[in-house]
Amino acid sequence: MLEWIRQLGRGGFGFFEKLGRSNLFLLKTLAGIPSVLRRPYLLIAQLLSVGVLSLLLIAVSGLFVGMVLALQGYNTLVDFGAEESLGVVVALSIVRELGPVVTALLFAGRAGSALTAEIGLMKATEQLSGMEMMAVDPIHRVIAPRFLAGVLSMPLLAAIFSAVGIYGGYFVGVGLLGVDDGSFWSQMQSKVDLNEDVYNGVIKSVVFGVVVSWIAVFEGYDTVPTSEGVSRSTTRTVVYSAFAVLGLDFVLTALMFGDY
Amino acid sequence: METSTQTGPETLVKIRGLRFARGERAIFDGVDLDIPRGKVTAIMGPSGTGKTTLLRLIGGQLHPDQGSIEVDGLEVPELRRSALYALRQRMGMLFQSGALLTDLTVFDNVAFPLREHTDLPEAMIRDLVLMKLQAVGLRGARDLQPGELSGGMARRIALARAIALDPMMIMYDEPFTGQDPISKGALVQLIRLLNDALGLTSIIVSHDVEETAAISDYIYVISQGKVIGSGTPETLRKTDSDWVRQFMQGLPDGPVPFHYPAPGYIDDLLNA
Numbered sequence: 465m466l467e468w469i470r471q472l473g474r475g476g477f478g479f480f481e482k483l484g485r486s487n488l489f490l491l492k493t494l495a496g497i498p499s500v501l502r503r504p505y506l507l508i509a510q511l512l513s514v515g516v517l518s519l520l521l522i523a524v525s526g527l528f529v530g531m532v533l534a535l536q537g538y539n540t541l542v543d544f545g546a547e548e549s550l551g552v553v554v555a556l557s558i559v560r561e562l563g564p565v566v567t568a569l570l571f572a573g574r575a576g577s578a579l580t581a582e583i584g585l586m587k588a589t590e591q592l593s594g595m596e597m598m599a600v601d602p603i604h605r606v607i608a609p610r611f612l613a614g615v616l617s618m619p620l621l622a623a624i625f626s627a628v629g630i631y632g633g634y635f636v637g638v639g640l641l642g643v644d645d646g647s648f649w650s651q652m653q654s655k656v657d658l659n660e661d662v663y664n665g666v667i668k669s670v671v672f673g674v675v676v677s678w679i680a681v682f683e684g685y686d687t688v689p690t691s692e693g694v695s696r697s698t699t700r701t702v703v704y705s706a707f708a709v710l711g712l713d714f715v716l717t718a719l720m721f722g723d724y
Numbered sequence: 725m726e727t728s729t730q731t732g733p734e735t736l737v738k739i740r741g742l743r744f745a746r747g748e749r750a751i752f753d754g755v756d757l758d759i760p761r762g763k764v765t766a767i768m769g770p771s772g773t774g775k776t777t778l779l780r781l782i783g784g785q786l787h788p789d790q791g792s793i794e795v796d797g798l799e800v801p802e803l804r805r806s807a808l809y810a811l812r813q814r815m816g817m818l819f820q821s822g823a824l825l826t827d828l829t830v831f832d833n834v835a836f837p838l839r840e841h842t843d844l845p846e847a848m849i850r851d852l853v854l855m856k857l858q859a860v861g862l863r864g865a866r867d868l869q870p871g872e873l874s875g876g877m878a879r880r881i882a883l884a885r886a887i888a889l890d891p892m893m894i895m896y897d898e899p900f901t902g903q904d905p906i907s908k909g910a911l912v913q914l915i916r917l918l919n920d921a922l923g924l925t926s927i928i929v930s931h932d933v934e935e936t937a938a939i940s941d942y943i944y945v946i947s948q949g950k951v952i953g954s955g956t957p958e959t960l961r962k963t964d965s966d967w968v969r970q971f972m973q974g975l976p977d978g979p980v981p982f983h984y985p986a987p988g989y990i991d992d993l994l995n996a
């Protein structure tokens with residue numbers, strides 16, 4: 465029993481210690497961002513691998529999510545004779561919720577895990593240590609460009625996910641199920657508010673971008689430098705990102721759309 | 725051993741009363757070392773005695789619990805970040821794995837410190853890189869990726885990178901481990917040659933007695949957190965310390981027992 469309490473205490477200390485380390489790490493990373501902006505080629509290379517190479521996954525997923533939403537939405541709406549509102553249902557679900565959330569989850573799986581594994585392996589093969597001994601700060605040279613690329617890519621990917629998703633809904637709703645073309649778009653136009661819906665979705669995607677990128681680069685940098693350590697860190701990136709995204713989504717949604 | 729506390733024209737690195745512990749286990753417990761300028765000094769000892777840790781302490785990547793580490797007149801543990809980074813530009817370190825950046829070609833790896841720390845035009849960087857690569861005999865390998873290199877080649881490229889900024893000192897972390905005889909021979913020769921031709925100070929951390937003794941001017945043997953013997957390779961060979969003799973001659977049993985501490989053999993077998 466006593467041992468159990470001891471273990472709990474150790475675990476608690478470990479958790480808060482790691483939280484503290486990750487916060488200090490974030491501050492150092494942010495301090496490294498000016499040096500990245502002075503050398504944009506470092507950022508561009510990362511934007512390619514983190515952002516552009518995630519594009520296909522995000523676009524295809526967006527298309528299917530939109531198509532499924534239209535199918536499900538239609539089946540419910542048609543009972544009430546409200547199938548004209550399909551455009552609104554699809555657009556609001558995607559722009560407010562599914563766009564930022566699903567993109568962040570996919571982004572954590574595709575780009576976040578890759579970032580963690582890459583940085584973790586650089587640590588395991590002494591590349592980060594070697595840089596330090598060459599008087600090059602790995603946080604400025606390796607971490608900051610990757611973090612910034614993640615933060616910039618995530619909202620753009622979410623926007624693309626949302627746009628493609630709405631088209632997916634359109635193809636199924638209008639093309640397959642015969643919803644009226646004009647009312648699909650016009651209802652969407654009148655009911656989706658730029659401030660209330662679109663901007664809030666963008667804010668969510670920015671927050672998720674920061675959190676997922678932060679988790680990914682920190683887990684890589686903090687990894688135990690063995691193959692098992694890197695594999696655990698990569699798993700943790702995906703798991704923690706998923707928890708953080710879904711938890712924060714609830715908080716943000718409550719703040720943005722809760723009427724109280 | 726001299727007693728002055730300043731590094732000077734004779735001594736580049738001076739370590740006094742160094743204590744460093746990892747958790748409960750003391751890695752160093754009162755180590756005193758002098759690394760003379762312009763010489764090849766070896767630090768030897770069995771695996772796990774913290775030889776690599778010592779290099780990291782000299783390079784300021786780790787902080788000692790106690791004691792002083794002075795490099796070229798600067799007290800390393802007390803340096804601020806910018807001063808430490810300025811000092812590191814004057815020291816090269818060769819990691820056991822080479823630690824080449826895997827996303828860059830050989831050429832870009834050697835050019836890396838030049839590009840990071842100087843504003844030299846690209847044409848001059850090219851010349852410098854080719855000169856460093858020529859010095860290690862791998863000018864022809866400039867377009868290869870680190871993954872295409874053998875272990876020995878990777879270490880020579882890392883050596884070219886370590887001398888890219890013309891440092892005052894190079895630290896070698898187990899340069900001979902896992903090398904075939906030819907690569908080993910090439911590295912042995914290169915370390916001595918570069919040291920003398922470029923006027924460097926070299927610190928070799930190694931447990932390869934033959935190779936290291938062949939090129940070192942002075943050897944420190946450390947074990948269990950202390951310096952247990954030091955001298956030129958010749959004097960160490962003739963030492964009357966059992967411990968140093970066991971290490972230098974590679975005897976399986978001696979002060980360092982062959983058996984890990986265990987209960988009595990017979991008892992152990994019968995108590996199954």
